[in-house]
Amino acid sequence: MQPGSPVLYSIGTPSDSDEMVCLLGDAFALYDPPAVAAGLTPPEFENFVRLLCPHTEHQGLTIVARSAETGEMMGALLTEDAASELPPGLESLSAKFAPIFDVLGQLDTEYRSGRTASPGESLHLFLLGVARKFAGQGIAQQLAAECIENGIRKGYRMAVTEATNKTSQHVFRKLGFSERVKRSYLDHRFQGQAFFTSIGDQGGPILMDRFLARLS
Numbered sequence: 001m002q003p004g005s006p007v008l009y010s011i012g013t014p015s016d017s018d019e020m021v022c023l024l025g026d027a028f029a030l031y032d033p034p035a036v037a038a039g040l041t042p043p044e045f046e047n048f049v050r051l052l053c054p055h056t057e058h059q060g061l062t063i064v065a066r067s068a069e070t071g072e073m074m075g076a077l078l079t080e081d082a083a084s085e086l087p088p089g090l091e092s093l094s095a096k097f098a099p100i101f102d103v104l105g106q107l108d109t110e111y112r113s114g115r116t117a118s119p120g121e122s123l124h125l126f127l128l129g130v131a132r133k134f135a136g137q138g139i140a141q142q143l144a145a146e147c148i149e150n151g152i153r154k155g156y157r158m159a160v161t162e163a164t165n166k167t168s169q170h171v172f173r174k175l176g177f178s179e180r181v182k183r184s185y186l187d188h189r190f191q192g193q194a195f196f197t198s199i200g201d202q203g204g205p206i207l208m209d210r211f212l213a214r215l216s
């Protein structure tokens, strides 16, 4: 398949789940800096995505990208209503997730500062991944743009995401997201231990948000 060949973007359905689990499991475990630093394997990350799929698929907020020529899944942006509860079963995941959930949880706690979002108000752009062989073709940016358009059509007024690395931060900034809360990978400690010093060059995770109006 040639770079630049046509891509179809659609709202994810239950029939997309198996491929999405594999794609996001690989993309994150192999290329997302905190997942790599924590030593998560693709099957371990897949278990997390598998918990999220049934939890989110009925909301119609996830976007998938497929090759128009072959139908192969190229990328996905697993999205939920920000007012959703966490899915059951997180305690069964690998303990390697704990420092990641800790640092991202700090961002969310500070951002929400006691407020709770109402259903239908805010999109949570949760897991954005593009298969490595399709990287650098603008697919992540288009997934996020489609997600925003879909959210606007459904009446959402806000979008929020935790961007864990410089590439995703660039993508979301380009789409009009602003930085709200940051942490430093070098400074973070979980149970007295530093897990992320090897990825200090990535700065740290940033919670970003934007009001939803159509992209120009």
Ligand SMILES: CC(C)(COP(=O)(O)OP(=O)(O)OC[C@H]1O[C@@H](n2cnc3c(N)ncnc32)[C@H](O)[C@@H]1OP(=O)(O)O)[C@@H](O)C(=O)NCCC(=O)NCCS
Residues within 6 Å of the ligand: 027, 028, 031, 032, 033, 127, 128, 129, 130, 131, 134, 135, 136, 137, 138, 139, 140, 141, 142, 162, 163, 164, 165, 166, 167, 168, 170, 171, 174
């Ligand atoms: C992050 C990810 C989704 C990007 O997918 P992609 O389809 O390659 O992204 P795009 O082609 O749409 O855009 C990438 C942009 O980042 C830029 N970029 C690449 N590396 C960068 C870096 N180290 N620092 C800053 N920007 C960078 C590219 O130049 C491009 O921007 P441009 O269009 O202005 O030139 C993909 O790399 C991935 O799946 N990574 C693993 C999972 C992950 O990290 N997900 C995000 C967690 S929040």
